[in-house]
Amino acid sequence: MSLLIYAESAEGKFKKVAFELASYAKKIADSLGTTVTAVTVNAGNSSELANYGVSKVLKVTNDKLNNFNAKAYADVIKQAAQKEGSKVIVLSSTTDSLYLAPLVAVGLDAGFASNVVGLPLSTSPFQVKRNAFSNKAFNITEISTDVKVLSIGKNSFGLVESSASLSEEDFAPTLNDADFSVKVESVEKTTGKVTIADADIVVSGGRGLKGPENWGILEELATVLGAATACSKPVSDLGWRPHSEHVGQTGKPVATNLYIAVGISGAIQHIAGINSSKVKVVINTDAEAPFFKVADYGIVGDAFDILPKLTQKLKEFKANNS
Amino acid sequence: MKILVCISHVPDTTSKINFVNGDSEFDTNGVQYVINPNDEFGLTRAIWFQEQQGANVTVVNVGGADTEPTLRKALAIGANEAIRVNAAATDGFFVAKQLAEVVKNGGYDLVICGKESLDYNGGMVPGMLAALLNYNFVNSCTELTIDGSTAKASREIDGGKETISASLPLVIGGQKGLVEEKDLRIPNMRGIMTARTKALTVLEPVGANVNTKAVKFEKPAPKSAVKLFAADDLDGLVNALHNEAKVI
Numbered sequence: 001m002s003l004l005i006y007a008e009s010a011e012g013k014f015k016k017v018a019f020e021l022a023s024y025a026k027k028i029a030d031s032l033g034t035t036v037t038a039v040t041v042n043a044g045n046s047s048e049l050a051n052y053g054v055s056k057v058l059k060v061t062n063d064k065l066n067n068f069n070a071k072a073y074a075d076v077i078k079q080a081a082q083k084e085g086s087k088v089i090v091l092s093s094t095t096d097s098l099y100l101a102p103l104v105a106v107g108l109d110a111g112f113a114s115n116v117v118g119l120p121l122s123t124s125p126f127q128v129k130r131n132a133f134s135n136k137a138f139n140i141t142e143i144s145t146d147v148k149v150l151s152i153g154k155n156s157f158g159l160v161e162s163s164a165s166l167s168e169e170d171f172a173p174t175l176n177d178a179d180f181s182v183k184v185e186s187v188e189k190t191t192g193k194v195t196i197a198d199a200d201i202v203v204s205g206g207r208g209l210k211g212p213e214n215w216g217i218l219e220e221l222a223t224v225l226g227a228a229t230a231c232s233k234p235v236s237d238l239g240w241r242p243h244s245e246h247v248g249q250t251g252k253p254v255a256t257n258l259y260i261a262v263g264i265s266g267a268i269q270h271i272a273g274i275n276s277s278k279v280k281v282v283i284n285t286d287a288e289a290p291f292f293k294v295a296d297y298g299i300v301g302d303a304f305d306i307l308p309k310l311t312q313k314l315k316e317f318k319a320n321n322s
Numbered sequence: 323m324k325i326l327v328c329i330s331h332v333p334d335t336t337s338k339i340n341f342v343n344g345d346s347e348f349d350t351n352g353v354q355y356v357i358n359p360n361d362e363f364g365l366t367r368a369i370w371f372q373e374q375q376g377a378n379v380t381v382v383n384v385g386g387a388d389t390e391p392t393l394r395k396a397l398a399i400g401a402n403e404a405i406r407v408n409a410a411a412t413d414g415f416f417v418a419k420q421l422a423e424v425v426k427n428g429g430y431d432l433v434i435c436g437k438e439s440l441d442y443n444g445g446m447v448p449g450m451l452a453a454l455l456n457y458n459f460v461n462s463c464t465e466l467t468i469d470g471s472t473a474k475a476s477r478e479i480d481g482g483k484e485t486i487s488a489s490l491p492l493v494i495g496g497q498k499g500l501v502e503e504k505d506l507r508i509p510n511m512r513g514i515m516t517a518r519t520k521a522l523t524v525l526e527p528v529g530a531n532v533n534t535k536a537v538k539f540e541k542p543a544p545k546s547a548v549k550l551f552a553a554d555d556l557d558g559l560v561n562a563l564h565n566e567a568k569v570i
Contacts, residue, residue: 095461
């Protein structure tokens with residue numbers, strides 16, 4: 001009755017979140033006296049999963065699964081869980097995982113908790129702490145079903161190395177046409193740039209930058225940090241930056257390690273969306289800007305003056321610390 | 323085409339978040355309730371289908387009598403009728419079961435949900451509903467058009483978007499993008515007047531399991547004050563980020 005994780009991969013390589021899930025599941029497995037099995041889809045070498053405590057991999061290889069398909073992938077995970085007799089299935093909070101998670105839950109008659117932060121507070125009764133009220137509170141949720149599905153909050157659990165000896169098994173779940181009734185016609189991706197979802201650092205700009213023509217200094221800062229660029233809702237509404245950069249309550253959620261907000265005053269909706277970020281730095285000319293109340297570090301000053309200098313300082317820092 | 327728009331009744335974003343009864347319940351005192359923002363985009367899109375393609379739009383909420391003003395607001399925005407399932411919306415699966423019953427009885431072609439509600443942040447009702455009904459499902463839906471019995475939708479993915487086609491009946495988990503923020507419908511005087519005459523039917527819930535229970539709530543630990551650096555002390559900031567916060 002091992003724990004099951006869905007170890008996500010892209011182009012055959014595991015995403016970092018797969019190792020976070022493994023680390024998380026391994027802790028629970030140890031406390032329950034069981035092991036961790038991972039199900040993978042069209043992924044390459046599974047051996048790296050063993051570094052984070054996974055002892056068995058159910059390896060699915062199927063051309064029909066080359067494009068993500070929530071119903072088909074949910075069916076794969078469901079069958080893997082049934083094969084393993086898993087009582088706890090651990091998923092991530094990526095867009096794809098949140099899409100398939102409720103389908104897995106219904107398929108397994110399982111209760112589901114999303115945005116879980118931290119290990120279960122207890123396993124009998126099964127209680128987990130999760131984010132609620134748009135990151136303004138936590139709730140302790142009890143899952144009363146025999147089988148439980150969890151979606152771990154982004155960036156809420158680190159990587160914990162723990163070696164295990166890995167056994168790999170080819171797994172061919174039964175999939176039918178009905179699993180593929182939703183068809184992907186095309187995929188548009190902005191290539192090359194690190195995405196907000198994957199970035200460890202996000203640099204975000206607001207109306208304080210005065211106009212789209214001024215974004216260069218922000219982009220340069222992002223480049224030196226290897227960060228994703230983001231923006232506030234007004235900036236996106238004004239068309240200064242693409243909608244895909246809008247972060248906040250009705251935009252993308254941000255739960256990164258470092259969030260640098262430049263020229264953003266800190267409307268509640270914006271803060272709600274980025275509040276799960278570990279460290280927040282605010283740069284704003286207005287000392288009274290509400291964002292300073294939730295920031296960890298801040299500079300009251302002019303971005304046009306500060307950003308180029310900060311970029312230069314970081315270049316020097318990187319040169320001295322590599 | 324018959325469209326069902328599922329509406330959550332949630333505290334306004336600016337509400338103070340406090341808990342009562344030994345931290346087991348949200349303190350509704352003085353809280354202003356609104357239509358969940360993700361649902362608003364779906365509702366406006368549904369009204370667009372009503373105006374462009376003659377669709378009939380029903381709104382539904384699972385909740386107590388206190389949610390009726392929110393349903394009336396949706397009627398004022400243009401929905402044709404409203405349904406309230408008389409039960410507390412405490413568990414996502416339970417809510418999905420209630421909605422599934424409404425969908426089955428009403429024969430809806432398109433079910434529009436918001437991807438996530440901003441009070442509970444469960445994000446599970448649309449998917450669970452689709453699974454219970456065995457309907458096609460598109461989550462994180464940012465564009466939707468219907469031609470006959472075929473839907474074309476866009477799904478927001480990490481770093482881009484996917485264009486999807488699926489046949490009706492369909493459930494979507496909608497969000498910003500279904501319509502532009504500036505195109506969101508708000509009730510006008512005429513809408514508010516006619517909302518009073520539109521049907522709001524109250525149904526009793528069907529038996530369904532409650533799979534999860536919110537046992538307790540907690541507020542995050544109070545934040546310590548921001549550490550400010552002078553504009554000419556960027557070394558100080560870089561040091562703090564590296565040595566103290568350890569994020570660079």
